Amino acid sequence: MAEQLLDQARDIFEGQIDFEGQKLVELLVNISLTLVGAIAFLVGYFLQDIKLAVYIGLAGTAATFLLVVPPWPIYNKNPVKWLPVAGVASPANIVIDETMLR
Amino acid sequence: MYSSLVRLQNTFGFFTTVAFCVALLISASDFLSDRAPTVNVLKTTQLQVVKGRADYYSSKKEEYAIIKFTLDADLSSLFTWNTKQVFAYVTAEWPSAQNNNATNQAVIWDTIITAPSSDHLGNFSPSKLKRLRKSAAGKGIDPSRGKLQIKNQRLKYPLTHPTGKLALTEDVQLKLHYNVQPWVGFLSWDQNQDWGKWKALKNGLSRKFTLPAIKTKEQAKKKTTTGGTRA
Numbered sequence: 001m002a003e004q005l006l007d008q009a010r011d012i013f014e015g016q017i018d019f020e021g022q023k024l025v026e027l028l029v030n031i032s033l034t035l036v037g038a039i040a041f042l043v044g045y046f047l048q049d050i051k052l053a054v055y056i057g058l059a060g061t062a063a064t065f066l067l068v069v070p071p072w073p074i075y076n077k078n079p080v081k082w083l084p085v086a087g088v089a090s091p092a093n094i095v096i097d098e099t100m101l102r
Numbered sequence: 103m104y105s106s107l108v109r110l111q112n113t114f115g116f117f118t119t120v121a122f123c124v125a126l127l128i129s130a131s132d133f134l135s136d137r138a139p140t141v142n143v144l145k146t147t148q149l150q151v152v153k154g155r156a157d158y159y160s161s162k163k164e165e166y167a168i169i170k171f172t173l174d175a176d177l178s179s180l181f182t183w184n185t186k187q188v189f190a191y192v193t194a195e196w197p198s199a200q201n202n203n204a205t206n207q208a209v210i211w212d213t214i215i216t217a218p219s220s221d222h223l224g225n226f227s228p229s230k231l232k233r234l235r236k237s238a239a240g241k242g243i244d245p246s247r248g249k250l251q252i253k254n255q256r257l258k259y260p261l262t263h264p265t266g267k268l269a270l271t272e273d274v275q276l277k278l279h280y281n282v283q284p285w286v287g288f289l290s291w292d293q294n295q296d297w298g299k300w301k302a303l304k305n306g307l308s309r310k311f312t313l314p315a316i317k318t319k320e321q322a323k324k325k326t327t328t329g330g331t332r333a
Contacts, residue, residue, distance in 0.1 A: 013106070014105045014106060014107075015105055015106030015109075016104055016105055017103070017104070021103075022103035022104060025103045025109060026103055026112075029109075029112065029113050029116055030116065033113070033116050033117055033120045034120060036120070037120040037121070037123060037124045040124060041124050041127050041128065044128070044183060045128075045131055045183065047242060048182065048183040048242045048243050049183060049219075049242030049243075050128070050183045050184060050219055050242070050285050051219055051242070052242070053124075053128070053183075057120075057121065057124060061117050061120075064113060064117075065110070065113055068109050068113055069106050069109050069110050069113065070106065071106065
């Protein structure tokens, strides 16, 4: 019981996502932070208000953190499909590197 | 990007890069704005040299200049979104007597002009802070603060010389200087030549004047307002 709880807590803390999710997160971080920086500079420059630029930059960065750090379900849509455990039931015709396994 | 911690670290790492690039752009945007500071009036209104001591226990008597001046300058073009504050100061300058190419230069008065974005950093009295905030309400920048109009200003710092001699010094000139302190980027001072969109400080020097002789009892009865007025 306690072990299960610990496992759950670790899963939440680690917040693992699948490979497709990681690719998506990387793209999202690059795009959103670059956009936030560009918007902060342009708004600040044209309104001649440096405080506004700082606040836009910080708020946008906080939003990006919120978007990418927690393991949202959309980052776990393509879980890795593992092979069944060997020895329990031999599945027929598994091909690895073009060679048939028995 | 596998676990939350890695995502946190990577995102923060890229954020620092973006923040640095934005700061670079902001400091570069200074070069796109015109700077054309001008001085309309810089003249002395009173000149006097008196003998005095640096402090009560000082055994050496030195000569101190008493100068009053009038300044009317427009530094408003120095204020952009990246200006934190402008430090404006007036120096008295005169060539060294011994022909050794040295120049004597002493600050006689200064002031700090804050931009609205840095009012909270200044060491102001509550009433002045209130006045500043009111004048700049809703404005990111307030160029009107760059307009200096000072009449018959006394020296802020005593003016003397290491030799202790100051009377009858020739070719003394007052000069207005400024130092622009940005939020991000380089400090910049008043220039003697144009540099791109940044023009040199126009008319920043007063006329040359000679400090009077030490006031004696006979002279004290006469009025001592000589020299230093610009046509």
